[in-house]
Amino acid sequence: MKRKIVQIIAFGYSNAHLLNFKGGKIYQGKWKRFCNPGLNCYSCPAAGFACPLGALQAVNGSMEFQFSFYVVGVLLAFGVLLGRAVCGWLCPFGLIQELIHRIPSPKLKLKKIFLYLKYLVLVVFVFMLPITATNYMGMGKPAFCQYICPAGTLQGGIPLLGTHEELRQTIGALFSLKMTILLLTIVGCVLIYRFFCRTLCPLGAIYGIMNKISLCHLEVDGYQCINCGKCKNVCKMEVAPVREPDSAECIRCGACAQICPQNAIHVGKPFRQTKWLTKKDKQCRDAKEAE
């Protein structure tokens, strides 16, 4: 419940300019030079900040620069502080996917191999193509936005095309491709929890790598854990928190901490260390308990 409230507040501050939907305008104020921590399209009429992925590709593909120190610095800062807690608590498109997953249907598990796809998308579509596929002026296009991003289609494409006749007249094959990806994403999210986050989102890939060292992390007290497996079973991201508390897939949602009967898991305690029990430690603990 606490997480949902934070997610709704984060959604609200990211998309505060709701009145813009009426005329199909987008917010043009100075705050748009700052990046949102999560995925939120800057072409959405309500968006108040820049999308970090869009901003990264814009600078990487610009005439002046081929690498954005500013956006990479912002992502490293969010990553080192929060890691994928950004996904679990602050990302507007993460919340949208969680809501879609509530639609009643059979729920499926994701094959592990698909988790690696997002790293490929990050390297090829966010870094390589905007820098290498340039026009005669040396400008590259934001390939992830152009060919993949369902957040752009949902938050920017649909409301803007709905309100602008002149834009509707230019719809072509690219829009059909992006609508198909959006529909597949929606169906995927109905069936599989956070389907897009886990398979395709380059931002999730970046924060996932940062999970290994982020200040906000998962703390497992091996002395308390009785290996009941409840934490693993409750995790919708299919993480085993006792075995891999720093997993790139953990969004720090806290569900495992809540369900643990031993109170052995904690989220966001930066300075405590995960304790691992050896077999001998466990025997000692059991002996003590028996006394």
Next chain:
Amino acid sequence: MSNRTKCFARMVIAVIACVFIVYGTARGELEIVLNKAVNICLECIGLG
């Protein structure tokens, strides 16, 4: 990764992040971001 290594890595990356943000800001990247973000991005909406 031990806790010490993690702490060290955190500090190094935090410093790198700050240096990157300051350097990127100083060389005018914010204006490129702003310019892109305040105009409708045709690629984002599926027309570009």
